[in-house]
Amino acid sequence: MAGVSGCIKYSMFIFNFLFWLCGILILGAAIWIRVSKDGQEILNSGDFATSPYISVNILIAVGSIIMILGFLGCCGAVKESRCMLLLFFIGLLLILLLQVAAGILGATFKSDSERVLNETLYENIKLLSGTDEEAQVFQKALMKFQEKFKCCGLVNGAADWGNNFQKNYMSCECPGPSESSCVMYEGKYVYQQPCISFIKEIVAKHFLIVIGIAFGLVVIEVLGLVFSMVLYCQIGSK
Numbered sequence: 001m002a003g004v005s006g007c008i009k010y011s012m013f014i015f016n017f018l019f020w021l022c023g024i025l026i027l028g029a030a031i032w033i034r035v036s037k038d039g040q041e042i043l044n045s046g047d048f049a050t051s052p053y054i055s056v057n058i059l060i061a062v063g064s065i066i067m068i069l070g071f072l073g074c075c076g077a078v079k080e081s082r083c084m085l086l087l088f089f090i091g092l093l094l095i096l097l098l099q100v101a102a103g104i105l106g107a108t109f110k111s112d113s114e115r116v117l118n119e120t121l122y123e124n125i126k127l128l129s130g131t132d133e134e135a136q137v138f139q140k141a142l143m144k145f146q147e148k149f150k151c152c153g154l155v156n157g158a159a160d161w162g163n164n165f166q167k168n169y170m171s172c173e174c175p176g177p178s179e180s181s182c183v184m185y186e187g188k189y190v191y192q193q194p195c196i197s198f199i200k201e202i203v204a205k206h207f208l209i210v211i212g213i214a215f216g217l218v219v220i221e222v223l224g225l226v227f228s229m230v231l232y233c234q235i236g237s238k
Helices: 006-035 054-079 082-108 110-123 133-149 157-171 196-236
Strands: 182-185 188-191
Touching: 006 054, 006 196, 054 082, 054 196, 082 196, 110 196, 133 157, 133 196, 157 182, 157 188
Parallel strands: none
Antiparallel strands: 182 188
């Protein structure tokens, strides 16, 4: 009977060790995106339960599962355990199928996600002119965003602030009237550009990071399936 190829065995171990490291990197990147302050407080304010960061939450779960599968694959290769290798194969295959399904759904509902984002931002305009506690929290978040990205208001510019403009204009204020990107509003020189385009840009950037990681994972997962099945068959033929 043919023995287990040392090359396949240790290639499988090295692959799974790298796979485990990938899980850590994916988990770290997803958590970084999730806790990033840029636009998150603005997007998560209001009465909307749907968050543009749902794909990042899924990625956190995927990263955690990949770490567990990487551990199973490493142990299965070193110990030549068919049970561990089979669990690794099944788990990896399920993740691959879920990724394909998620990719199809993401492409299908891309326009819907953009619509939800637009609705969220337009609905949150009313918070800028509000005075309750929820409105004040949102206003503080947007003021920080305005100061960082040199924009003013959410959708319609400084007018979005309504009666609250005079007490909150400082984060919108231009350094001088000579700036071409500034306009006069209620006696103050403020940035003309509303913040909606910057928020959409941040969401799109995070989405591209998620897509890039997902495509890289597909290649790694296919290699993992091949390695694990070859080793599984060789152990069975001993």
